[in-house]
Amino acid sequence: MQNMxxxxxxxxxxxxxxxxxxxxxxxxxxxxxxxxxxxxxxxxMKDFRGRIGVSNGGALVAEGRGLEVLATVQALPAEQLGxxxxxxxxxxxxxxxxxxxxxxxxxxxxVVAIGQKxxxxxxxxxxxxxxxxxxxxxxxxxxLPTQSYACNLIHSxxxxxxxxxxxxLFLENNIRVVEAxxxxxxxxxxxHYRAAGLSQDAEGNTHIQNRVLAKISRTxxxxxxxxxxxxxxxxALVAKNKITALQAQLAAEIPMADDITVEADSGxxxxxxxxxxxxxxxxxxxxxxxxxxxxKQAIRIGAAGGISTPASALAAFMMGAAYIVTxxxxxxxxxxxxxxxxxxxxxxxxxTDVMMAPASDMxxxxxxxxxxxxxxxxxxxxxxxxxYYKLYxxxxxxxxxxxxxxxxxxxxxxxxxxxxxxxxxxxxRDPEQIARAKDNPHRKMALIFRWYLGLSSNWANAGTxxxxxxxxxxxxxxxxxxxxxxxxxxxxxxxxxxxxDVGEHIMQGxxxxxxxxxxxxxxxxxxxxxxxxxxxxxxxxxxx
Numbered sequence: 001m002q003n004m005x006x007x008x009x010x011x012x013x014x015x016x017x018x019x020x021x022x023x024x025x026x027x028x029x030x031x032x033x034x035x036x037x038x039x040x041x042x043x044x045m046k047d048f049r050g051r052i053g054v055s056n057g058g059a060l061v062a063e064g065r066g067l068e069v070l071a072t073v074q075a076l077p078a079e080q081l082g083x084x085x086x087x088x089x090x091x092x093x094x095x096x097x098x099x100x101x102x103x104x105x106x107x108x109x110x111v112v113a114i115g116q117k118x119x120x121x122x123x124x125x126x127x128x129x130x131x132x133x134x135x136x137x138x139x140x141x142x143x144l145p146t147q148s149y150a151c152n153l154i155h156s157x158x159x160x161x162x163x164x165x166x167x168x169l170f171l172e173n174n175i176r177v178v179e180a181x182x183x184x185x186x187x188x189x190x191x192h193y194r195a196a197g198l199s200q201d202a203e204g205n206t207h208i209q210n211r212v213l214a215k216i217s218r219t220x221x222x223x224x225x226x227x228x229x230x231x232x233x234x235x236a237l238v239a240k241n242k243i244t245a246l247q248a249q250l251a252a253e254i255p256m257a258d259d260i261t262v263e264a265d266s267g268x269x270x271x272x273x274x275x276x277x278x279x280x281x282x283x284x285x286x287x288x289x290x291x292x293x294x295x296k297q298a299i300r301i302g303a304a305g306g307i308s309t310p311a312s313a314l315a316a317f318m319m320g321a322a323y324i325v326t327x328x329x330x331x332x333x334x335x336x337x338x339x340x341x342x343x344x345x346x347x348x349x350x351x352t353d354v355m356m357a358p359a360s361d362m363x364x365x366x367x368x369x370x371x372x373x374x375x376x377x378x379x380x381x382x383x384x385x386x387x388y389y390k391l392y393x394x395x396x397x398x399x400x401x402x403x404x405x406x407x408x409x410x411x412x413x414x415x416x417x418x419x420x421x422x423x424x425x426x427x428x429r430d431p432e433q434i435a436r437a438k439d440n441p442h443r444k445m446a447l448i449f450r451w452y453l454g455l456s457s458n459w460a461n462a463g464t465x466x467x468x469x470x471x472x473x474x475x476x477x478x479x480x481x482x483x484x485x486x487x488x489x490x491x492x493x494x495x496x497x498x499x500x501d502v503g504e505h506i507m508q509g510x511x512x513x514x515x516x517x518x519x520x521x522x523x524x525x526x527x528x529x530x531x532x533x534x535x536x537x538x539x540x541x542x543x544x
Contacts, residue, residue, distance in 0.1 A: 006031075006044070006052035007525035016066030017045045019058020026053045032530055038511040039077040044070045044524055071522035073515050078507035081313075081514075083300050083322035086259070089211075090148040090177070093118035094507050095317075097261075098499060099215075099304060099327035100152030100179045101474065102126035102268065103457050107337030108136040110330060110499050115140075115147040117500040120323075122179040122213075124337070126154035127361075127457070129429070130169055137173050150177040150213060153190065156361060161430050163189045171196055171210075179261075181215040182269050182361070183224070186256065188236060191229045195243045195251040206250045214257040215304065215325075217264070217271040222282050225257040226289045226299055255299050259322070260286070264305030267328040267476035268369045269359065279303050279319050308478035309485045310509025310533045314517075317510065326506065328479040333499040339463025342473055345375045347494040351480030357382040357472075360453035363389070364446050372473040378456050381410050381470065385449045394441030395448060410470070415448055422447045489535050501538075509533035 024047065025031045031054045034042060040056040045067040047053060052070065060069060079087075082095025097120040100106045106124035114121035123140060125133045133151075140149055151170060156162040167189045170178060176197070180190055190212070197210025214225040234248040243251075262282045264275035283301050290298050303316035304325035316324050331338055332346040353374040359367045363386070373379050388406075392398055395415050398406070403415065411418055426433040426447070437443040456472035458464075464471075483492075490496050491505070512533045516526060 006054075015060050015062060015069040015072070016064060017043055017055070017058050017069050018061055018064070018066040019055060021047065023055045023057045024053035025055065026051055028527065028529060030054075035515055035530065036512060038508070038515055039075050041075050042073050042515060042519070044072070044519060044522075046070060071519050071524050073518040073522075076511055076514055078504075078511045081317050081507065081510060082324070085297070086300050086302075086322050089258070090120055091118070091146075092120055092148065094503070095302075095323035096120070096503050096507050097150075097213075097302065097323055097325045098122060098330050098503070099266075099325050100124045100126065100150070100181065101327060101331060101336070102152065102154065103461055104128055104132065104136065104337040105331055105461060105474075106152070107335060108139040110333070110335040110337070111136075111140050111149050112143045113335045113499050114503060115144040115149050117504065118147060119500065119503050120148055120150065121499075122150040122152055125152045125166060126181070127454075130165060133166070133169060134173065137169075137175065141173075148177060150179045151175050153178040153180050153193065154361070155181070155183040155187065155190075157184070158361070158364065159430050159433065160187075160189075161432070163187065164192075167193045176209060177211045177213065179213045179215060180225070180257070183214065183216070183221060185221065186224045186230065186233065188233050191233045191251070191256070192237055192242050194256055195229060195234060195237060195247045198247045198250040198254075200246065200250060206254060208254065208258065211259075212257040213259045213261060213302075215261040215263050216282070217262070217273050217278065217305075219281060219285055222260055222262075222285060223289070225260055226255050226286060227293070228252045228254060229256055255293070255295055257299060258297070259300045259302060261302040261304050261325050262321075263325075264303070265476055265478075266305035266370065267331075267354070267479070268474040269367070270305065270370050270476065272356070272370070273305070275303060275306055275316065276319065279316070279321060283320050306476065306478045306481070308482035308506070310506055310513050312478070312481065313506050314510040314513050318514075324506075326478070326503065328474070328476045329482045329502060330499050331473075331475070332479065332482075332494050333497045333502060334495065335499050338461045338473075341463045341468070342460050342471070343494045343497075345372070345473070346475065346479055347483060347492070349374055349475065349479045349483060351477040351484075353480060354475050354477055355379045358386040358453060360450050360457075363450050363453060369474065370476050372475040372479075375468075376471045376473060377469045378472045382453055382456075382472070385410075385452065389442075389445060389449060392445070395445050396441070411452060418448050418451050419444065422451055425451075486535060490537050491535050505533075505535040509535070 025034045034054045037056050100122035101124045111121035111123050199207045216222045229251045237243045238248050262279045264273045300322035302323040303321035308329040355373040356368040357371050357379040359369045459467035460471035460473050
């Protein structure tokens with residue numbers, strides 16, 4: 001074992017340590033083991049020979065004989081990070097959640113794997129047909145009979161039938177938690193889900209059965225979810241017999257969301273905000289509205305976007321996050337509903353290998369999402385399509401040479417043939433989309449372009465070999481940070497990445513780094529080998 005000497009540059013405290021000298025660690029390996037026991041307190045002392053060592057045992061006394069105590073830190077296991085009420089309400093061991101990556105990338109297998117470790121997973125229902133969503137729900141309910149899980153409810157401004165259909169499906173199948181995403185404001189559909197789960201007990205207490213975790217990146221959107229549902233929407237739902245008058249009354253007394261996830265620079269839909277600026281702002285807004293409404297249970301604020309390492313997780317918790325959410329990193333795990341090609345590609349990604357590109361579901365509005373630019377041409381090609389959409393009013397206006405290039409390189413079919421495929425698709429999914437484009441060539445162009453934008457993510461998930469250049473892979477800079485962190489460890493290879501294992505290492509690493517930083521602020525100087533949390537296989541940890 002390698003010997004070492006710690007340094008101390010802080011002020012000593014009038015405390016003394018009493019215990020067996022055999023409990024003290026002086027080598028790097030021994031000290032690392034003591035520091036890793038985050039469920040135990042940690043004491044740094046100077047022995048009678050002048051050496052500085054570490055122990056998890058013994059007792060501290062203010063007077064009497066013993067070793068001089070230089071620094072202490074109390075136990076803080078990963079289970080104590082975050083808001084205790086979040087853990088209690090969702091029956092979790094850790095304040096850790098996996099995000100709802102659309103098109104089933106956040107698969108049923110992924111949700112089950114994270115749920116079986118008593119962390120919270122969210123199924124990526126967005127973009128899937130009802131039959132596929134129902135199949136996933138049945139699997140999750142079968143394999144997580146007592147654990148909590150969530151399903152994604154995405155706002156669909158151009159396809160309202162999808163949103164209302166998803167709500168009906170969730171209500172019929174007893175989905176008790178939804179992750180509401182991409183909302184610009186409240187809709188009658190999300191209000192319906194929330195209010196339909198309300199009841200009152202004999203003592204007059206409101207029972208909330210349908211929980212909402214709202215994912216936001218703007219204060220104006222957060223405000224909608226922090227306030228009660230609008231009276232006009234509640235009245236409309238009562239008139240349609242979708243909720244009762246009592247449920248409308250109860251909904252007017254609770255916030256629209258139990259939890260709000262502040263989404264910073266994430267993969268997929270994002271405003272590229274910085275977490276250190278956005279999270280405190282939303283927490284302050286929550287506190288102000290809590291003073292106004294005096295909710296019995298204050299809304300909890302979680303953090304997402306850019307979180308994929310112990311350091312970023314700890315930073316979020318120290319800023320006041322009740323829980324953290326990971327996204328991009330889970331797409332590289334074996335349970336994710338994507339292809340081996342994508343997983344293999346993601347393990348090579350750096351933080352700079354991402355770009356913004358037009359989103360299929362909000363194409364006409366100019367909304368963009370963050371995607372991978374390494375190993376794919378989707379980003380530049382999607383941007384070119386939006387340029388055409390802004391420049392021309394119909395596909396017939398596109399210059400012949402440009403159109404032929406599009407048909408050959410991007411669509412690989414004549415555009416009119418693509419239009420016929422759009423008709424067939426929407427006749428089953430949402431016929432109104434075709435009706436709205438009948439006498440609107442610009443709308444027709446948008447649907448044709450959305451054919452490419454929509455299928456490109458399916459090509460990535462399926463690993464379609466002849467569509468590798470067109471794969472749309474949602475990814476944020478967190479993926480590169482994760483790859484940097486695990487380089488040289490067993491998690492460097494994508495086939496070793498399981499979603500629960502990754503989550504446990506991020507949380508345990510955050511607890512470890514908290515201990516290191518606490519001791520450093522008291523004057524302890526560590527060698528660099530001890531300042532980093534390195535993920536180790538569970539079997540190897542048990543051997544240690």
